[in-house]
Amino acid sequence: MSFQPNASGHSSALAVLACLVACICYGLAASASKVYLNGVPSLVSATGSQFGAALLLLPISIYLWPEQAVSARAWLAAVALGVLCSGLAYMLYFRIIERAGPARALSVTFAIPVFAILYGVTLLGETLTSQMALSGIVIVVGTALSTGLLNRQTSTAQAKD
DSSP states (O other), rough: OOOOOOOOOOOHHHHHHHHHHHHHHHHHHHHHHHHSSSSSSSHHHHHHHHHHHHHHHHHHHHHOOOSSSSOOHHHHHHOOOOOIIIIIIHHHHHHHHHOOHHHHHHHHHHHHHHEEEEHHHHHHHOOOOOOHHHHHHHHHHHHHHHHHOOOOOHHHHHHHH
């Protein structure tokens, strides 16, 4: 792994670093939401986070504005994705943080690699390797243990019997 770009102009180390920073941001944001937004309705939290993100992305959007006019269909698709996917998802996310805490709310993000593997195999015809399957099992069991879905003491007691 290197920070120097390869022949295609990409650096794997920068991608890994970006993923690590994103994970840190997820953890900090969820914990801060629980501490500072406790009692704030999830709709308000979701709306505020979406407006904040839109404001941060506005200068980049203006700078990267396409030369050709964007079709009405593309605008409608973007609005639908923003409202139905991000907006609705954030309302549910902040409600989970409020009711179950940040650790359980973040647990859904642990399943992303497992679904990526499943989608790759079922939709793209990718080959499932034993290492991928084992990694998926570790993720699912680890998430179940960390959220209390699987009780370690019960599992240990059953293993001794």
